[in-house]
Amino acid sequence: MALDVETLAENMLGAALPILKKGAEDVESFAKTEFTKIAQTIVSIGEQLTAGQINQQQAGLLLEMQTSASRNVLLCLEGLALLAVEEAINAALAVVKAAVNTAFKVPLIA
Amino acid sequence: MRTIQRAHLRGVLLFAFATLVLSGCAVRLIGDYDNTIDNGVTDLQQKAELYFSKLQSSPMTPYDQSFYDDINARLAVLKSRAASLPKYPIILQQLTNLKSQFDTFQKLDKESSRPIPAGIVTAAESAISVSVESILKLELALKARGKTTMPSVTKARQ
Numbered sequence: 001m002a003l004d005v006e007t008l009a010e011n012m013l014g015a016a017l018p019i020l021k022k023g024a025e026d027v028e029s030f031a032k033t034e035f036t037k038i039a040q041t042i043v044s045i046g047e048q049l050t051a052g053q054i055n056q057q058q059a060g061l062l063l064e065m066q067t068s069a070s071r072n073v074l075l076c077l078e079g080l081a082l083l084a085v086e087e088a089i090n091a092a093l094a095v096v097k098a099a100v101n102t103a104f105k106v107p108l109i110a
Numbered sequence: 111m112r113t114i115q116r117a118h119l120r121g122v123l124l125f126a127f128a129t130l131v132l133s134g135c136a137v138r139l140i141g142d143y144d145n146t147i148d149n150g151v152t153d154l155q156q157k158a159e160l161y162f163s164k165l166q167s168s169p170m171t172p173y174d175q176s177f178y179d180d181i182n183a184r185l186a187v188l189k190s191r192a193a194s195l196p197k198y199p200i201i202l203q204q205l206t207n208l209k210s211q212f213d214t215f216q217k218l219d220k221e222s223s224r225p226i227p228a229g230i231v232t233a234a235e236s237a238i239s240v241s242v243e244s245i246l247k248l249e250l251a252l253k254a255r256g257k258t259t260m261p262s263v264t265k266a267r268q
Contacts, residue, residue: 009120016119030247034240041236048229058218058230065214065237068207069244075207076244079200082139083251089137 003103011099012092019091023084027077034073038066141197143252150188151205151249154181155242158212162235169225178216185209201245208241 042063049059101107161177185205192202215234222230 013116013120034244037236037240041233044229045233048227048233053227053229058222058227061214061218062230062233062237065211065234068211068214069237069240072204072207072241072244075200075204076248079140079248080251082200083255086137086139087255093137 008096011095015091015095016088019088020084027080038069042066141195146191147188148249151245154184162231165226165231173220181212204245211238
């Protein structure tokens with residue numbers, strides 16, 4: 001049995017897309033929570049500076065810490081995205097496993 | 111636009127599939143869950159929270175160099191471990207950023223007169239907490255991946 005490229009691609013897409021969408025939703029939820037915390041802290045630093053509770057140097061250092069926190073959130077999102085892509089590719093492979101093994105007449109995908 | 115994106119994604123998937131079949135390798139884009147890093151970062155957070163609580167409840171608490179020595183030693187060990195693990199540059203960079211945050215807070219702590227302003231402690235605690243959560247979130251996602259069954263690709267028999 002010959003493999004049909006279009007059908008194969010559509011099946012793979014059908015398996016991969018829901019995983020990518022779910023991954024995007026999870027990432028969005030995490031990013032929203034963490035960036036909200038950072039934004040609230042930045043506002044608080046500004047208020048403390050205005051009120052004279054901290055000086056300019058202290059405010060600068062505290063903002064530097066928030067920048068590092070933002071970088072770490074973005075790195076986490078990068079990692080979660082890689083995991084989602086990885087899972088999507090593997091799901092696509094699982095869906096076409098039978099078709100490929102039948103077409104090639106060897107257990108190409110175990 | 112949507113059609114172009116779907117066509118592009120389909121092309122990427124086909125390419126990935128062809129590559130996998132030819133190479134005979136399973137997809138692994140990021141390293142495995144590491145229990146030592148998970149526990150190490152959790153312990154680090156516990157120690158930091160204890161120090162922050164102390165500064166908040168007793169703002170006259172003097173600067174404690176031993177706290178930073180302990181944190182630095184633990185972070186150095188965790189960074190070495192992350193550097194030695196395959197496909198771990200993301201978590202290594204996160205640990206580097208966390209170290210930078212502790213360095214900054216050490217400077218603030220050392221140079222602040224007592225009582226230390228509560229706002230400094232709260233803002234620093236929040237930033238460090240976000241970083242720790244970001245590392246643990248990723249580690250836990252890696253742990254969850256290990257529990258799912260993924261198909262493996264074997265080399266075609268000659």
